[in-house]
Amino acid sequence: MSTKILTFILLIFIVLSCKTEQSAKESATPEDKKLKTGDDFELKELVKANNAFALDIFKKMAGADNLFISPFSISSVLAMTFAGASADTESEMSKTMHWPANTENFHKAYGSLNAKLQKDAKIKEFTINLANRLFTNKDVELYSQFAGLNKNAYGAAVQNIDFSKTEEAAKIINSWVSEKTQKMIPDLLKPSSLDGAQLVLVNAVYFYGGWAMPFEKSQTVKASFKESSEKSTEVDFMNKTWDKNDSDFRFTYFQNEKFQVLELPYHENKGSMVILLPQTDSSGNFKSLNTLLKELSSEELQKMLDSLSSFGGILDLKLPKWKQTSKSDLVSFFKDLGMTVPFSNADFSRISPTVHLQISAIIHEAVIEVSEKGTKAAASTAVETKATSAPMDPEDKVVFHANHPFIYLIRDNSTGSILFIGQMCKP
Numbered sequence: 001m002s003t004k005i006l007t008f009i010l011l012i013f014i015v016l017s018c019k020t021e022q023s024a025k026e027s028a029t030p031e032d033k034k035l036k037t038g039d040d041f042e043l044k045e046l047v048k049a050n051n052a053f054a055l056d057i058f059k060k061m062a063g064a065d066n067l068f069i070s071p072f073s074i075s076s077v078l079a080m081t082f083a084g085a086s087a088d089t090e091s092e093m094s095k096t097m098h099w100p101a102n103t104e105n106f107h108k109a110y111g112s113l114n115a116k117l118q119k120d121a122k123i124k125e126f127t128i129n130l131a132n133r134l135f136t137n138k139d140v141e142l143y144s145q146f147a148g149l150n151k152n153a154y155g156a157a158v159q160n161i162d163f164s165k166t167e168e169a170a171k172i173i174n175s176w177v178s179e180k181t182q183k184m185i186p187d188l189l190k191p192s193s194l195d196g197a198q199l200v201l202v203n204a205v206y207f208y209g210g211w212a213m214p215f216e217k218s219q220t221v222k223a224s225f226k227e228s229s230e231k232s233t234e235v236d237f238m239n240k241t242w243d244k245n246d247s248d249f250r251f252t253y254f255q256n257e258k259f260q261v262l263e264l265p266y267h268e269n270k271g272s273m274v275i276l277l278p279q280t281d282s283s284g285n286f287k288s289l290n291t292l293l294k295e296l297s298s299e300e301l302q303k304m305l306d307s308l309s310s311f312g313g314i315l316d317l318k319l320p321k322w323k324q325t326s327k328s329d330l331v332s333f334f335k336d337l338g339m340t341v342p343f344s345n346a347d348f349s350r351i352s353p354t355v356h357l358q359i360s361a362i363i364h365e366a367v368i369e370v371s372e373k374g375t376k377a378a379a380s381t382a383v384e385t386k387a388t389s390a391p392m393d394p395e396d397k398v399v400f401h402a403n404h405p406f407i408y409l410i411r412d413n414s415t416g417s418i419l420f421i422g423q424m425c426k427p
Contacts, residue, residue, distance in 0.1 A: 016357040029145035038103025049098035052298035068422035077203040084351030096339040111153030125210035125267035131180040132156035135200040166191035180204040209266040252308040314397040320427040330362040
């Protein structure tokens with residue numbers, strides 16, 4: 001049985017606009033602009049904060065259509081920017097992102113998380129590549145601490161380019177993005193988007209995973225996906241049945257009155273996809289994802305993930321194939337979350353001694369492909385009411401037919417970090 005592979009690519013960038021004249025390249029950080037060392041910050045607290053933000057931003061963006069984002073990439077590029085924030089800008093970013101104070105140790109913790117994510121993810125069957133860069137206008141000056149934290153914690157080198165030549169600048173950035181995403185995102189930026197830009201922060205996440213137990217292409221058949229009670233579409237469904245005699249595979253499962261939750265592992269259980277499939281009634285009806293998301297909190301989502309337990313019975317799985325690209329400017333969603341100061345009257349005075357900056361755009365693009373030669377998906381969710389898993393006998397059978405809208409997430413199992421989250425409404 002051949003290894004199955006799935007590719008996820010995410011890019012986010014921030015353009016900061018200038019209000020005064022620019023100076024020359026890098027200078028020492030004055031005492032009143034330096035970040036404090038701060039208390040040690042455990043990785044599990046950072047993961048908890050990032051996962052809480054993941055659900056926050058997903059709920060703001062989710063509507064009636066397909067959606068796929070990488071909240072980890074969004075958090076990463078904002079963390080890079082956070083290193084330069086002060087006053088109300090710092091406090092608003094901290095509150096929105098669920099982060100503690102802006103300190104050296106916070107950024108060191110983020111660097112440790114980045115390193116851990118990539119440490120055991122460099123094999124053919126499971127790869128996570130993270131890349132960051134600061135593109136500055138040709139003579140913009142950065143404080144040494146800001147540049148140093150971005151280099152040491154995020155691996156973000158500084159590259160000077162001439163933003164007045166917007167076509168050339170866009171070509172330079174797009175080429176870097178294309179390289180880091182295995183040519184999956186070749187043309188992220190339009191030259192016009194760089195008009196007036198002084199600093200562009202870029203993050204790219206490339207994910208490549210193989211199923212622990214792949215699907216057989218010969219088992220893929222056309223079947224009906226019920227988009228709503230009124231509309232159904234014929235799509236390709238991958239099919240697989242595991243039973244108690246398949247000693248090399250054990251899936252994890254949870255269910256409550258709202259969701260069936262299935263976790264499918266990638267190679268050597270290094271990561272997994274978690275699918276949250278709304279329960280159906282006896283007539284095959286189900287609640288809308290928007291309704292269920294409104295009732296979901298990050299604490300409840302984590303409880304559901306913690307409740308996943310191994311099950312060695314029979315699994316009857318049907319999962320659609322899909323390919324999806326999502327791209328949007330996230331500024332309005334952040335404003336809905338209560339973060340407004342960084343986009344006007346911002347204080348990023350820890351970035352540069354001579355340019356006053358504010359965020360003008362947060363552009364996010366994500367690409368996902370799920371097929372027999374891709375890794376399979378499961379999404380995790382939490383509910384308001386206390387969730388208890390249904391007791392199962394070893395002879396029990398789980399029927400998991402993802403033939404109506406569902407939520408899915410992809411996480412790194414060594415850290416528990418949610419790397420990607422999406423909803424499938426129309427395969």
